[in-house]
Structures are given as structure tokens and as C-alpha cells.
Amino acid sequence: MVRLFNHYIHRRLILQVLFDYGLIVSAVMAVVALGRQHSDFLLSMTATHGFSVATCTFVINIASGFYQQSHNRSFTETLARAGLAALFALPLAYAIFSVLPHDMGDSRLLPTAAVAAVAAVLIHRVYAAHASVNVRARSRILVLGSGPAAKLVGETLKASDPSAEVVGYFPAPHEQQVAVPASHILTGQSLATTALNAGVSEIVVAVTERRGGNMPLRDLLDCKIQGIRVSDISTHFEKTLGKLRLDYVNAGWLIFGDGFDQGFFRTAVKRLFDIVSAAVLVVVSAPVMLVTMLLIKIESPGPVFYRQQRVGLNGQNFDVVKFRSMRNDAEKDGKPRWATAADDRITAVGRVIRKLRIDELPQLFNVLKGEMSIVGPRPERPFFVERLTQEIPYYAVRHSIKPGVTGWAQVRYHYGATVEDSQEKLQYDLYYVKNHTLFLDLLILFETVAVVLTGKGAR
Known part of the structure; x- marks a missing residue:
């Protein structure tokens, strides 16, 4: 794993992105070179047209979920994502080389080559999503410990990281409980000797x-000293799962570790990003919001907008604005309730706009007012916050930054309707609060597009 702008990214993913960029740029350079163009033209064409197509394809691939973990994804789903990406990427590649000026003799050669290169990238994305990882490319990991925590580390790596190989478990001195298979326990030599002989690249404590x-x-x-990385179990879960496991996090690790950068510069950059993004999204989504308002008014009596008190930055309450997706008497008994999978309070129009996340669009005005951010932990109702703060450790930490229209927990976990779900989502929220940067915000926005397109987690 490589830490890039405070966010952990797999080396394999970085290589895949570089391969995709290189394939498209190389195709453009090859066609220009075959046309016997001079070097200045070759460089300018590559810098403008080539990188434009490669960047657009990269963005479309992110939005399609091609750079997410895919070992649990079916081949049919991958093909569907590839088809959706092709609908946008292929015409865009052809348009870039058709609209932007160039001096090639055959005006159709470059657009055709660009389309072929993008198609090759998409085919490679499908192949890479289901190809087995080369044994030589796998990171070899030794787990220090043989108890329940060590067993959980091994299970986590097996389930979430196909490029990692657990070579075995080295029991700690005076360890009382053994939970891993005896055949996987390595003994007889010192820890350092065992790690070096096994060619280990990382030890998880x-x-x-x-x-x-x-x-x-x-x-x-x-x-x-011998060059083997040594990771604490909390750091292991943070970089492998993209969340902070509450059962293995302690206050000391949070206090003395890195992260939680809420400085002036980061706050100013985030606010500027929020204002620009929200303004652009309001303009782009205005027709959708107008149609939604009309449909809500036609379907059922009551207001178009739904205002509800939520807890925001530093525990301060504010009124969040959403399109009304439930009956006007949804909580006539006055008791707050989470939405459920087959909630009979949701209207027909409401079910559609919830699935497509259209009901969240009015929150863009909360962003412009400064009550919310584009990306951050989802705001919760005061009734639930009071309860969850008492039952879940570190829950109040999520209120150290502004709540968001979308967030890391929203693109990583399904809709939460129980205390257990809230605890799981908090682990992702804590990761975001600890590591948030503009880079991670952009990544979450791209992944939100994939969530909207697939309807994942809607309720």
C-alpha cells in the first residue's frame, strides 16, 4: 500500500492507472509518428489531445467503479460497467480528436486510433478485474500473534486484498489463547530470522x-532495520479496509498518530471547493430539481421540501433541506424512526428519487450557506445522536468537521438503519475525519457517481 495525500492506495492500482494512461498516450504518439510529423507536433499533440483523452477515460473509469476492489464482483457486472463506460468514453474520445484542431493529413486516422486505444483500456479493465494476481507480485505478510486478533487480520487480508499472502503466524511470548490453525504457526527460530527466511515484506503486530x-x-x-515494514493492528485495518476498527482503536493511537488535520489552510481549501462545487451542481441539476418538484406536487398533497433538524459541526443543530420522499404524515406519532428496506411511508416518486439520490440535491443550498460540506459524515438527527453517542465510543468525533451531502461511509457501506450499522459507518467516518484531503474528496465524488448509477445502498 502507498499513502498518497493521506489516503492509502494499492501499488497495483497505481500501476493500472499508469498503464491506462500510457496505452492511450502511446497510441496517439504512434499514429502521429507514423504520419511522419515533426517532433514539436508530436509533443504538442500528445500533451493536449492524448492526455485529454486519457484523463477523461480515467475519470469515467473511476465513476464506473473500475478502480475499486473487484475480486467479489461478478463477470457480468464488470461487463455491464464496461458497457456503461464505453457509452461515454468512446464518443468522447472521438469528439476530442474531431473537434480540437490538428494538422494530420488523414482527419479520421487520429480519432479512430483514440477510440481503439480507449476500447483497449476498457477491455484491459475487464481482464484486470478478474485476472489472478501473479504470485511474484503478492506482498508477503507475517502476522505477529496467534490469538483472535491475529486470526481476524488473516481473514481480513484474505477477504479484501487478493494481492496479499499471509505466510504464517508467529506466536507472541506468553500468549494465552491460540485461535489460528496450528499448521500456520511458525516456530523454532527468532521472529527476525523467520521473517527474513520467508521473504516477508511486512509484519502486522x-x-x-x-x-x-x-x-x-x-x-x-x-x-x-532489515527493511521489513512493521504495522500496528490499528494501522493495518486503516490501510487495508479504509476504516478505523473501533475494537482495536485506543485513544493513545488517535492522539499520538498522524491525521486529524483541521488547520486553517485545509479548512479554507475545503470551503472554496464546497462553494464552487455546489454552485456548479445547482446550475447543472436545476432542470432535474424543477421536474422533481412538479412530480412531488402532482403525486401527493403537502410541501415539496422536507426540513428536518440535524446535528452539524461541533454538535450544533441546523435544518437540513431535502425533497419530500415520504407521505406528509410519515411520523404523525412524533417518534423518530430510521427508514427501512420496504418502508410503506415512502411515496412512488420518493422511491425513485431516493434510489437516484435526487432527494439530496436541495442540500446543496445547505452547503452554500456553510452548514454542510459537499463531502463529510452524513448528518444525523439529534434523537439518534444522543443515543449513539452513549452507545458507541468516539461517535462525537464525527462532529469535528461539517457533515456532507455524500461521504466515505456512503460509498463504502450500505444504508444504516440500526445501531450496529451506525457503528460500522462510524468506522468509515473516523477514517475520513482522520485523513480527509481534497484528493480524497474528489475520489469520493467520483465513487458517488458509481453509487448513484448502480443504486447501491438506496433506501
Whole structure:
């Protein structure tokens, strides 16, 4: 894993992106070179047309979910995503080379080559999504510990990272409970010798009890000196799953670790990004909002907009604005309730606009007012916040930044309707609060497009 702008990204993913860029740019350079054009023209054509097509294809691939983890995705779903991406990417590639000026003799040669290169990228995306990882390219990981925490680390790696290989478990001194298979336990040599002989690239410390000489600190230092990465279990879950596991996070790790940068510069950049993004989205979505208002008014009596008190920055309450998607008497008994999968309070129009996330569009005006951000933890109702703060540790930390129209938890986890769901989503929210940057905000926006297109998690 590589940490880029505070966000953990797989090396394999970076190589895939570079390959996609290189394939398109190389195709443009090859066609221009075959046309026997001079070097200045070759460089200018590559810098303008080639990188424009490659960047547009990259954005479309992100929005289609091609750069997300895909080992649990069916081949049919991958083909469907490829088809959707092709609908946008192929015409766009042809248009860029047809509209932007160039001096090639055959005006059809470059657009055709660009379309072929983009098609090759999409075909490669489908192949890469289901191709098995080369054994040599896998990262070899040794888990220090043999208890329940070590077992969970191994299961997590197996389920979420096909490019990682757990070579075994090294029991910690004085460890009481063994939860991993005996055949996977490595003994007989020191930790450093075992790691070096096994060609380990990383050691994950999965020892929960660290007092009484239960941590082989000298061996771990020797491993680090030899170039082997040593990761704490909390850091392991953070970079592997993109969340902070509450059961393995402690206040000391949060306080003395990095992250939680809420400085003036980051706040100013985020606010500027919010204003520009919200203004553009209001203009672009205005026709959709007008049609939605009309349909809501036709279908059922009551107001078009729905205002509800939510908890925002520093625990301050504000009124969030949404398109009304439920009957006007949805909570006539006065008792707050989470929406459920087959909620009979939702109207026919409401079901559609919820699935497509259109009901959230009026929150753009909350963003312009400064009550919300484009990206951040979703705002919750005061009734639920009071309850969740008492039941879930660190829940109040999510209120240290403005709530968002979309967020890391929204693109990583389905709709939450229980305390357990709220706890799971909080783990993603904490990751965002700890590591948020403009880069992560852009990534979340692109992934939100994929969520909207697939209707994932709508309720």
C-alpha cells in the first residue's frame, strides 16, 4: 500500500492507472509518428489531445467503479460497467480528436486510433478485474500473534486484498489463547530470522496484550532495520479496509498518530471547493430539481421540501433541506424512526428519487450557506445522536468537521438503519475525519457517481 495525500492506495492500482494512461498516450504518439510529423507536433499533440483523452477515460473509469476492489464482483457486472463506460468514453474520445484542431493529413486516422486505444483500456479493465494476481507480485505478510486478533487480520487480508499472502503466524511470548490453525504457526527460530527466511515484506503486530514482555521489541526493531515494514493492528485495518476498527482503536493511537488535520489552510481549501462545487451542481441539476418538484406536487398533497433538524459541526443543530420522499404524515406519532428496506411511508416518486439520490440535491443550498460540506459524515438527527453517542465510543468525533451531502461511509457501506450499522459507518467516518484531503474528496465524488448509477445502498 502507498499513502498518497493521506489516503492509502494499492501499488497495483497505481500501476493500472499508469498503464491506462500510457496505452492511450502511446497510441496517439504512434499514429502521429507514423504520419511522419515533426517532433514539436508530436509533443504538442500528445500533451493536449492524448492526455485529454486519457484523463477523461480515467475519470469515467473511476465513476464506473473500475478502480475499486473487484475480486467479489461478478463477470457480468464488470461487463455491464464496461458497457456503461464505453457509452461515454468512446464518443468522447472521438469528439476530442474531431473537434480540437490538428494538422494530420488523414482527419479520421487520429480519432479512430483514440477510440481503439480507449476500447483497449476498457477491455484491459475487464481482464484486470478478474485476472489472478501473479504470485511474484503478492506482498508477503507475517502476522505477529496467534490469538483472535491475529486470526481476524488473516481473514481480513484474505477477504479484501487478493494481492496479499499471509505466510504464517508467529506466536507472541506468553500468549494465552491460540485461535489460528496450528499448521500456520511458525516456530523454532527468532521472529527476525523467520521473517527474513520467508521473504516477508511486512509484519502486522496483532497482539492485544502488550505488557509483561509480550512484545518482542528487539526482534521487531531488527526486522525494521532489515527493511521489513512493521504495522500496528490499528494501522493495518486503516490501510487495508479504509476504516478505523473501533475494537482495536485506543485513544493513545488517535492522539499520538498522524491525521486529524483541521488547520486553517485545509479548512479554507475545503470551503472554496464546497462553494464552487455546489454552485456548479445547482446550475447543472436545476432542470432535474424543477421536474422533481412538479412530480412531488402532482403525486401527493403537502410541501415539496422536507426540513428536518440535524446535528452539524461541533454538535450544533441546523435544518437540513431535502425533497419530500415520504407521505406528509410519515411520523404523525412524533417518534423518530430510521427508514427501512420496504418502508410503506415512502411515496412512488420518493422511491425513485431516493434510489437516484435526487432527494439530496436541495442540500446543496445547505452547503452554500456553510452548514454542510459537499463531502463529510452524513448528518444525523439529534434523537439518534444522543443515543449513539452513549452507545458507541468516539461517535462525537464525527462532529469535528461539517457533515456532507455524500461521504466515505456512503460509498463504502450500505444504508444504516440500526445501531450496529451506525457503528460500522462510524468506522468509515473516523477514517475520513482522520485523513480527509481534497484528493480524497474528489475520489469520493467520483465513487458517488458509481453509487448513484448502480443504486447501491438506496433506501
